[in-house]
Amino acid sequence: MGLIERVLTVVFGGQNNVVRDTVEVFRENAEAGAQRSAGVQGQAMTQYGAEFLVPRRGGFDRFMDGLNRLPRPALALGTLGLFVSAMVEPLWFAERMQGIALVPEPLWWLLGVIVSFYFGARHQVKAQDFQREIVSSVSRVPEVLRNIGEIRALRSDSVAVADTAPDAALLAGTTEPTGNAALDAWQQSRR
Known part of the structure; x- marks a missing residue:
């Protein structure tokens, strides 16, 4: 054992x-x-x-912290607002976008530099593209002005916006009632 x-x-x-x-x-x-x-x-x-034990700070420090937290939500909400305005008021939106098309490329680059500097990124540009884009932006001015005129002519309160002009077939098609298959079937079932 x-x-x-x-x-x-x-x-x-x-x-x-x-x-x-x-x-x-x-x-x-x-x-x-x-x-x-x-x-x-x-x-x-x-x-x-x-990390959350922060010493008491003054009102100015709290104000600046709040101010530093605004750009990202403002950019995000502003972009969403542009989408909403494009759906709610497309003509208004199209006019504004035509105006934005007139902004010279150097200003876009400057905005990009400011935004990228704010968010800590580096931004580089090439001198040849800079000059080429300025000329391209300026050359589009007549086209943009023509587009704005055409957009304004599309407003529902414009005179003769739904005019059929000399097209007789189109005029006849707009004055004749069209058939409704669902309504006809319902009327047949009621007889």
Whole structure:
């Protein structure tokens, strides 16, 4: 009996459990892993909490922090506003976009430099493209003015906006009632 007891004590009992030690080579001890995970999570929460402990600052500092948080939401909401205005008032939107087409390329580059500087990016431009885009913008002025005139002529309050002109077939087509298959079928079912 002493021999079996000694073998079982070596394998399962005492300070060194051979089976446990062998299994832990291939599989993590769940209890020890949970303790390590709790320690890591506690340290992370302590670090995150320390980031939000800000010393009291004056009114000017709080105002400037608020002001620095405005550009990104303003750009995002302004872009969404442009989409909404394009759907709600397309003629108004088209007139504004024609006006934007007149903005010379150097001003767009300047705006890009300002915005990219604000957001910490670098902006580079090439001298040949700079001159070419200025000439291109200026050459589009007559076309833009013509487009604005055509857009304004499309307004619903313009005189004779729906005029059929000398097209007799179109005029006849606008004055004759057209058939409605669903209405005809409903009227047949009621008879």
